[in-house]
Amino acid sequence: MRDDAQGVTAASPVERGAALKAWIRAMDAIKIMDREPEATLPGMLDGLVGTYGDGVALLGEGQQISYRELAEQVNRIARWGMAQRFAAGDVVCLLMPNCPDYVAIWLGLTRIGCVVALINTNQVGDALLHSIRTVGAVGLIVAGSLTEKIAAIPDGLPAAIWVHGEAPGDWPRLEPGVAGCDHAPLTAAERALPRPADQALLIYTSGTTGAPKAARLTHGRVMEWSFWFAGMMDAQPTDRLYDCLPLYHSTGGIVAVGAMLVKGGSVLISARFSASRFWDEVVDGECTIFQYIGELCRYLVAAPPHPNERRHRLRLACGNGLQAEVWREFVRRSGVGRILEFYAATEGSVSLYNCEGKPGAIGRVPPILAQRFPVHLLRCDSDQAEPVRDADGRCIACGPDEVGEAIGRVLDATRSPARQFDGYTDAGASARKLLRDVFSVGDCWFRTGDLMRRDAAGYYYFVDRIGDTxxxxxxxxxxxxxxxxxxxxxxxxxxxxxxxxxxxxxxxxxxxxxxxxxxxxxxxxxxxxxxxxxxxxxxxxxxxxxxxxxxxxxxxxxxxxxxxxxxxxxxxxxxxxxxxxxxxxxxxxxxxxxxxxxxxxxxxxxxxxx
The missing domain is CATH 3.30.300.30 (ANL, C-terminal domain)
Structure with a gap:
């Protein structure tokens, strides 16, 4: 990086070239969606076995699961779901801590067309009940270690509840039923493959107001995220990603896992983040990539020096929310060669990537790609938390270093699954996230609810959330x-x-x-x-x-x-x-x-x- 005459840090030619290569890799990676327009992640698994068979797919909690074993477990879970008479579109809630079985369960259920609601394991009481009831779940799978949360709710839960692991009580266990099912690939006669436009997951977001909302994720969006980040990370079969982020979030549960699986890499799933154990787990696990949120890096640089913090094989840290001062200290302490900071809204159409490694910036869209990835900042009324409109009723775009709300163009699903707006289960909440007639009559844009600024070099910086979040x-x-x-x-x-x-x-x-x-x-x-x-x-x-x-x-x-x-x-x-x-x-x-x-x-x- 260098500072130009106006004090704006600009990328060097080498950095710009490396960044452009990352974008090109990402765009090349998602061309599979053009070649195989009906492909979905659960539908790809049996094919991945042919390429990566005995290679390690998932590790964690004392388990090491190959691609073949993962596909077999997914097929068993799919048939178990069919035995429960789950129909396409039925919602099943998943309340479990991080472990490899978590991934297998949602892949298996979505293979037969179910929609899996990934429940935040921190929730208790009314908030937990709201998350389950708001999606109309027909069933709930809960870890034995979390059954106390369910037992504390007197009524309102689904009639069908299964427990994963040991637990007190009379709830049926998941594992015996799954173990008795056939592991062979499902045939079309048993259950048709899900389509990219079908819903796969529900991931909860607080949005800008109110109780948690369930954001819809289609199979197409899961696929696009997986291949896009695989390209951005330059994922290889030799890569092993350390994932200590919650699997109920889009970054830890979809981006980290999907980007490795589609390229034959492996994911080391840690139950939780621990600053004292982090470097030991990364080194012992021979990890090459770390999926972060900025807060985790702050904990690492605040901790005393660790004997393994420079003995690792990490070539890349990928995530969001990394402050500039923490970024610099983390790189200095760890020696990690590359940071890929990004910004993305789980339910929306805005995504930014800092491929140049500029500390503090959340991303930048190369000028030659600005038309393909349209993002704008709108001038806002801070009191009303609404965009300012001119005399013609059009919104006003912010200039350099002016703070405004980030919006992204909503495109047709056939052009880009990740740039459409699938909305929430709450129709009213969905409507409030869309902004129309922004720059021209009839255009439609997704409101992020996030305030940002963009400098003269085109880098975006997160400022704050709008409203009451x-x-x-x-x-x-x-x-x-x-x-x-x-x-x-x-x-x-x-x-x-x-x-x-x-x-x-x-x-x-x-x-x-x-x-x-x-x-x-x-x-x-x-x-x-x-x-x-x-x-x-x-x-x-x-x-x-x-x-x-x-x-x-x-x-x-x-x-x-x-x-x-x-x-x-x-x-x-x-x-x-x-x-x-x-x-x-x-x-x-x-x-x-x-x-x-x-x-x-x-x-x-x-x-x-x-």
Missing amino acids: FRWKGENVATSEVAEAVRGCPGVRDAVVYGVSVAGHEGRAGMAAITTEAGTTEAGTTEAGFDLAALRAHLAARLPHYAQPLFLRVCAELDLTGTFKLAKGRLQREGYAEAADPVWFNDRESGFVACDAALRSSIGNGGRRL
């Missing part, structure tokens, strides 16, 4: 959902939730401002009648850990707008450091503790674990 620990958090949980605690009169910046951390940490029936004392402690420990327990039972507010501000009154709506602008600006009201910090070990000047300083200096 913030991102923390790699997850989108809907403030309305959190506020509802807070208000449900006995003693809480009202609550408003927002994200606040914390130095040295990506995204925004959750903060709740509340009023209580008891009020507060001048000394900054709660008066009798409001129990902070009870609030913490209440939230832990209803929200995943990343959505539980890290800071709590106890106010005498909350600000209201002129129409009597709760306002959060002033509270958000003041954050946790400048608040005049008592603020409490949700410590992992001690619970809510008073956030005094010393603690605020420690948090701001990175001296407290968040």
